[in-house]
Amino acid sequence: MKKLHQDTLLIHGGECIDAATGAVNFPIYQTSTYAQESLGKHKGYEYSRTGNPTRSALERLIAELESGVAGFGFASGMAASSCVFSLFSRGDKIIISSNVYGGTFRVLDKVFARFGIEYEIIDMRDENALESSLQRDKNHIKALFLETPANPLMTVTSIGSVAKIAKKHGVLLIVDNTFMTPYLQKPLELGADIVVHSATKYLGGHSDIVAGCVVVGDKELGERIAFLQNSIGAVLAPFDSFLLIRGIKTLGVRMQRHCENALKIAQYLEANPAIERVYYPLLESSGDKATQESQARGGGGMISFELKGGYDFKTFLQSCALIPLAESLGGVESLLCHPASMTHASIPKEIRESVGIKESLIRLSVGIENVDDLIADIQNALNKSKI
Template sequence: MTDGFATRAIHAGQTPDPVTGSIVPPIHQTSTFLQDGVGNLREGYEYGRSGNPTRTALEVQVAALELGAHASAFASGLAAEDALLRAVLAPGDRVVLGDDAYGGTHRLLARIHVPAGIVLDTVDLTDEAAVTEAFSTPVQLLWLETPTNPLMKIVDIEALAARAHAAGATVVVDNTFASPALQQPLTLGADVVVHSATKYLGGHSDVIGGVVVTSDDRIAEQVAFLQFAAGAVLAPMEAFLLTRGIKTLAVRMRQHSANATAIAEQLLAHPSIERVFYPGLPDHPGHEVAARQMRGFGGMVSVAVRGGRAEALRLAEGTRLFSLAESLGGVESLIGHPDSMTHASVRGTPLAVPENVVRFSVGIEELDDLQADIAEALDRI
């Protein structure tokens, strides 16, 4: 019998220290390991780049949460993505990327991997005609987010994975927005899951990291080799902080989702808001799919502000508890203007975000306080 999610989050990979009995495994803050003879390694550890017990504990923990067989942890989400792309692609391979993806992912593909010979097409993966056209040409890799960043589109993972596999493509899902507490793409047919662990996995805005999870032995071996050979590994202290954050992931995501749902409804009723992007709202075009493949709708809400860029900036700069900052997924609430901040790198591309869009990362503060903060900011637009 498999333990429940919250139980795995607390116990997977977290064996108490056998020497002292410490319930929390120690941080192995070391660059190298004593050998009992040439090539006679203790538990397989020899050098911090090739392996570290604290990093291993995190990798076991995240793999368990995603119901995957293997995980590799990296120094950032983009380092994790880059290693995966290098592991599975060859020059001439074609990547289909959702047209509302994280700007950094698009930049990585367009400015680093395309010059190295990869072919990139961005596609609205919620548009049946666009998907049909995309698969009319050979595809080696399908990369999708759901919910997307920042327009909160919902993609049917199971249906698209089946379609991609029929075309011989590998399917990657960036699960950063949902986290494994709300969605487990490997169980829906995805081959690989990637995370910016900086966000909901860490949950406290105090660490940068990334993880690749898969049950495909070949992909796992290639990613692990690149982790070792290229060296963008997660440091022991960061691995410890992520492990500690993950232990409260289940309860945090419940509160993020509850607060975000209430705030989405508040924003929907305000005359200064033209549109609310949140899959928990019944009129969201992806609501039914999200309800089927997710266990909650998450803590991210975006809005289109009536007027335009100036009004959107006034909202983004007008809150008190929602701090104006990049990133997301921490216990504290954040607000941002994607076109100027997180997605500035995709201006002028198919992934450009409308200038009147504002993104909220809804934290776990008291809901009344958050709603009052938003109401005051809206009154000043």
């Protein structure tokens, strides 16, 4: 059979029909252990921390979608990232992109730093700064960790350009692909070594699970991640694996609507006299449109923006009727977030401000509702927030 299109892979990828029964929805193997035929002889599974058929189906699916050689399911996005960071040892350093999720910063700054793993923050769009750091600290830097588009300012970095630099210096490139998903962007095909996801977000898509995924493009890396996944044990449960497989089936149609709605709302906000600035990759004003279009099939569903003076952002956040103020993103429903006090609160204020995350910044996860209803709700909240 010829290579399947992405929309078809979402539904039929990963061999998700149960071979034993023919069930078109892969069963939930809600078991912790498996009967063995005799000493050392089993049917492929021994203990569900090590492996579970439902999780295996999910792992095959996400690996195929990301064009990887192996996929791994975790209990959260942070469990996935933490497993990847566990590849490194005392004295190693990881360069992280300047706009990075607060939880990623926190686990490096407060957890892995205690074990002697260092980090450095660099805007990887500045290739000279990246090269300089790699030259200066070439014996210690082992990996680059990149978000693109970055959370929450939606800055876009060329994965291909950074991958070339990483390979030149013999370091790993890890890309957080949560915002784009493999439906829009495939980092491994662009030269990355490892992809991580908070699958809680777009992959699940319904705000009803907490999950994470890792995909690798190299067999040896896959063996190392498999060992760490089993040893650390923060694995995805069978029921959550089932829900994630189900969510992924509709990823294509959802991402199309997320992208459509987000672009319309970004254009509406940019033209609105109450708005100081809008951050969205496909706006000409972003300066990132060409790079985004070169490596992704859309702009995604995330927008950030700032209100002009004379408007109170706190009042705005409390005044939307349809769009709740809540952590997380990527569900079918739209959500508002205040990065400085929510997703990025764990990053010290001086670092937040140095990378452009202002106290007044608002982040909007655009859902798949009718876009006119969303715009009307935003406009009503803007009217109420005028001082």
